[in-house]
Amino acid sequence: MTRSLGAEGLPLRTSIAWVEGRIRFIDQRLLPGQLNIIETDDWQQVADAIDTLALRGAPLIGVAAALAVAATAMKTGADGVRDGVISAIDGLAATRPTAANLFRALERMQRVVDRTVDDSDLEQMLVDEALGVLDDDRRLCSAIGRHGNKLIPDTARILTVCNTGFLATAGEGTALAAVYRARDAGKKVQVFVCETRPLLQGARLTAWELTEAGIPVTLMVDSAAAGLIAEGGVDLCLIGADRIAANGDVVNKVGSYQLALACKHHDLPFYVAAPGTTVDTACSDGSVIPVEERSAEEVAYWAGQRVAPTGVSVWNPAFDHVPADLVTGIITEEGVIHPPYIFES
Numbered sequence: 030m031t032r033s034l035g036a037e038g039l040p041l042r043t044s045i046a047w048v049e050g051r052i053r054f055i056d057q058r059l060l061p062g063q064l065n066i067i068e069t070d071d072w073q074q075v076a077d078a079i080d081t082l083a084l085r086g087a088p089l090i091g092v093a094a095a096l097a098v099a100a101t102a103m104k105t106g107a108d109g110v111r112d113g114v115i116s117a118i119d120g121l122a123a124t125r126p127t128a129a130n131l132f133r134a135l136e137r138m139q140r141v142v143d144r145t146v147d148d149s150d151l152e153q154m155l156v157d158e159a160l161g162v163l164d165d166d167r168r169l170c171s172a173i174g175r176h177g178n179k180l181i182p183d184t185a186r187i188l189t190v191c192n193t194g195f196l197a198t199a200g201e202g203t204a205l206a207a208v209y210r211a212r213d214a215g216k217k218v219q220v221f222v223c224e225t226r227p228l229l230q231g232a233r234l235t236a237w238e239l240t241e242a243g244i245p246v247t248l249m250v251d252s253a254a255a256g257l258i259a260e261g262g263v264d265l266c267l268i269g270a271d272r273i274a275a276n277g278d279v280v281n282k283v284g285s286y287q288l289a290l291a292c293k294h295h296d297l298p299f300y301v302a303a304p305g306t307t308v309d310t311a312c313s314d315g316s317v318i319p320v321e322e323r324s325a326e327e328v329a330y331w332a333g334q335r336v337a338p339t340g341v342s343v344w345n346p347a348f349d350h351v352p353a354d355l356v357t358g359i360i361t362e363e364g365v366i367h368p369p370y371i372f373e374s
């Protein structure tokens with residue numbers, strides 16, 4: 030069963046929670062106009078929410094998927110639990126192909142299924158594991174914020190893209206966690222955010238999150254970023270990641286590559302913040318990381334109105350490859366890593 034709870038269903042600055050066998054999450058499609066919390070115990074609803082970006086951000090979709098598997102086990106009871114849970118894992122894994130965190134979380138749930146012999150133990154084991162995924166993400170975000178803060182000068186104009194804050198994780202965020210820590214440490218931070226066409230995560234989500242937190246934020250169209258960098262308008266670029274290959278190549282929201290190129294050209298630091306759950310050592314380099322292509326409608330329509338001629342061909346990759354040699358450093362829960370990047374499993 031799925032229901033809408035309005036704005037009251039979650040504490041402030043919290044994007045997801047587990048409440049008595051049910052998952053509560055913000056419907057991010059409606060922000061910033063409406064803050065509505067959805068509650069469900071149905072993995073298909075969670076899969077649909079991930080697919081339509083009601084739930085989004087690499088760490089958050091991993092946490093949501095793990096909780097959805099646990100909810101399935103609770104709902105099913107011992108009879109048929111194994112088959113039900115395996116269907117949920119398969120269905121959730123088929124939602125979005127790029128973020129490593131989704132697969133990492135589902136692998137954790139699958140390992141519990143594989144090593145639990147007695148079906149009557151599965152429910153509790155899966156709930157414990159899913160809550161572990163959620164707690165781990167909170168802990169990783171907090172460590173990333175701490176390490177990332179050290180890279181931010183006392184006065185800083187920070188360029189970012191998409192949304193990497195509390196809306197994208199179960200904790201305080203990744204790249205934005207560093208910004209929050211810097212502000213809390215008394216630094217004078219200002220954020221420039223690309224609107225992030227076509228789904229406007231920068232305009233709708235980051236601009237909202239930072240405004241609510243009282244951090245000055247300036248919104249601009251994606252294509253203004255290189256000009257801003259060229260005229261010395263920012264001090265550093267700080268973004269998140271959906272998957273990082275063993276050699277440090279990064280895949281993140283489309284628009285990230287042009288930011289990295291412009292930073293390199295103008296000798297500006299370009300940092301990526303992501304938890305270890307985003308690193309996929311099975312990918313030797315970025316070329317083997319799959320990039321999700323989304324529907325033509327996301328680009329051909331603006332606010333519900335068609336803006337491109339009917340029948341025009343559209344290319345709509347959701348993510349960009351950023352080669353490791355453009356990345357000044359990667360901030361993980363363990364600290365800041367500099368090139369050459371060699372991640373090992």
Ligand code: MRU
Pocket residue numbers: 082085086087088128190191192193194197198202203204230268269270271281282283347
């Ligand atoms: O398509 P989205 O909104 O899920 O894309 C999200 C991003 O690209 C984020 O930068 C990334 O997931 C890191 S979030 C901490």
